Amino acid sequence: MLARIEYALRETWASFRRNLTLTLAAVVTSAIALLLVGTTFLIQRAFENLLVQWRGDVAMIVFVRSDASVEQVALIDSTLRAAPSVIDVDKLRYLDKPESYAEAQRIFVGDPVTLSLLTPETIPTQFKVVPLTQDTNLVRSLADQYRTLPGVEAVALAEDEFEVISTLSSFVRTVTLIMSLVLLVVAIGLIWNTIRTAMFARRREIEVMKLVGATNWFIRVPFMLEGLLQGLIGGVVSCAGVWALNSAWTNGVAAFKPGTGISSLVVPSGYLSGVMIAVLLLGAAIGAIGSAIAASRFLDV
Amino acid sequence: MIKLDRVSKVYGHDTVAVEDVSFDVNKGEFVFLVGPSGSGKSTLLRLMSREEVATEGDVWVAGRNVTEMPASRVPFLRRSLGNVFQDYKLLLNKTVFENVAFALEVIGKPRHVINEQVPFVLDLVGLADKSERFPNQLSGGEQQRVSIARAFVNRPLIMLADEPTGNLDPATSEGIMALLHSINETGTTVMMATHDHRVVNAMRRRVVQLDRGVVVRDQERGVYE
Numbered sequence: 001m002l003a004r005i006e007y008a009l010r011e012t013w014a015s016f017r018r019n020l021t022l023t024l025a026a027v028v029t030s031a032i033a034l035l036l037v038g039t040t041f042l043i044q045r046a047f048e049n050l051l052v053q054w055r056g057d058v059a060m061i062v063f064v065r066s067d068a069s070v071e072q073v074a075l076i077d078s079t080l081r082a083a084p085s086v087i088d089v090d091k092l093r094y095l096d097k098p099e100s101y102a103e104a105q106r107i108f109v110g111d112p113v114t115l116s117l118l119t120p121e122t123i124p125t126q127f128k129v130v131p132l133t134q135d136t137n138l139v140r141s142l143a144d145q146y147r148t149l150p151g152v153e154a155v156a157l158a159e160d161e162f163e164v165i166s167t168l169s170s171f172v173r174t175v176t177l178i179m180s181l182v183l184l185v186v187a188i189g190l191i192w193n194t195i196r197t198a199m200f201a202r203r204r205e206i207e208v209m210k211l212v213g214a215t216n217w218f219i220r221v222p223f224m225l226e227g228l229l230q231g232l233i234g235g236v237v238s239c240a241g242v243w244a245l246n247s248a249w250t251n252g253v254a255a256f257k258p259g260t261g262i263s264s265l266v267v268p269s270g271y272l273s274g275v276m277i278a279v280l281l282l283g284a285a286i287g288a289i290g291s292a293i294a295a296s297r298f299l300d301v
Numbered sequence: 302m303i304k305l306d307r308v309s310k311v312y313g314h315d316t317v318a319v320e321d322v323s324f325d326v327n328k329g330e331f332v333f334l335v336g337p338s339g340s341g342k343s344t345l346l347r348l349m350s351r352e353e354v355a356t357e358g359d360v361w362v363a364g365r366n367v368t369e370m371p372a373s374r375v376p377f378l379r380r381s382l383g384n385v386f387q388d389y390k391l392l393l394n395k396t397v398f399e400n401v402a403f404a405l406e407v408i409g410k411p412r413h414v415i416n417e418q419v420p421f422v423l424d425l426v427g428l429a430d431k432s433e434r435f436p437n438q439l440s441g442g443e444q445q446r447v448s449i450a451r452a453f454v455n456r457p458l459i460m461l462a463d464e465p466t467g468n469l470d471p472a473t474s475e476g477i478m479a480l481l482h483s484i485n486e487t488g489t490t491v492m493m494a495t496h497d498h499r500v501v502n503a504m505r506r507r508v509v510q511l512d513r514g515v516v517v518r519d520q521e522r523g524v525y526e
Contacts, residue, residue, distance in 0.1 A: 003406070003410065204392060205403075207390065208390055208392060209403075211384050212379060212380070212403075212404040212451070212455070213377065213378070213382075214376060214408060215373075216376070218407060
């Protein structure tokens, strides 16, 4: 058994060096493809921070002063429910202080200054309003009406703040997703071609191996390991890239003016490591797929 | 040891390589397959090592029905066979020692077995002092000896040799035949395809003659006609 492992590793390494140019091409392509995949995840997550308060077709948020009385909150609630033809009362949601505070943690993730000013006691609570109508003028006139209610701190409209970003987000998601898929397929193809070339270069050896009774798996394993290694190295490179991009962005965000929303576009480090692990596994997977196809189809040399 | 039972091999629709061939080979026998080029000698050998599958009939090798064997068992069949070819099929980037060791390595033999067996067979074929040479530093006869060493190192039950003297001059061929003879003496069954009159006539062993895919003669202690 030990002899077999030793053999497989030695052959993998030898072949890796022999086809350095092709190997590099395969590694670089997988790295770029995986980097794009990782970046897609990060961008998506960052936009989600920004859009978290508008999730679920919320178009209007009525912020309630943190010192508003229970009666004032009740009055706002009943006023909102008094327009059932315009507002979807079933979807009307009230976020109390702890809930609003938790949400703020995400929105101000890249803005520690603002975050430090907020406490669960001083934070405004909020009503999330889902309108039934597409008529934005009607929603706008309702908003003007709610601003005058006692206890209301502000009324925000999705149209004013995040409609553009929301559209932009889904556009960016579609484009990056398509590009990463295409690049992933290209990476698989390049790994496949590298392994195929490696097998062709060693066809005499493979012929002799088959002649003296080596099993197909014994012949295949070094080639499959080689492909796996290429994908994995691509994964490692893209991990470094993802990490560097994210650090540069996180540091850069601090330079923006607070309150512009840009500071929401930051990804928590736990999510970042998740993305890095996913990218690494995906790299190993494309390497395994590319080389498995090559090894099973080109063994008859 | 080898049994062919009404074996036919047809390529494509109508290219008949061998037709209705039957014969038995006992353990320890030395058999020449003779006949002109294209008479089906190589095809028969390839049927025995399962490089080809018979269209009809059964091929039995070392107690196994090769025709019906699943592909996953073929490597284990090949481990009981030693193959020798006219063109040696040596790996030019490996030394003599490495070429022979390769045959053991790829069937998973441990290093200490390799280090023990390879010098032994190299000594047997008379190349002990050339184990660090590369194939293209050797003469044709020496290269064929390496390939015989590689075929024999795993102690096969059967040696299949396809025109092993085809590229060699008479004197060198004699040496190769002496080597195959001594391998046969160890109890290994030898099956050799050839159209070399001299070696057949000098050895006087069993001769199976083929003509256009059909056995036309099967004779103990025969000569090449």
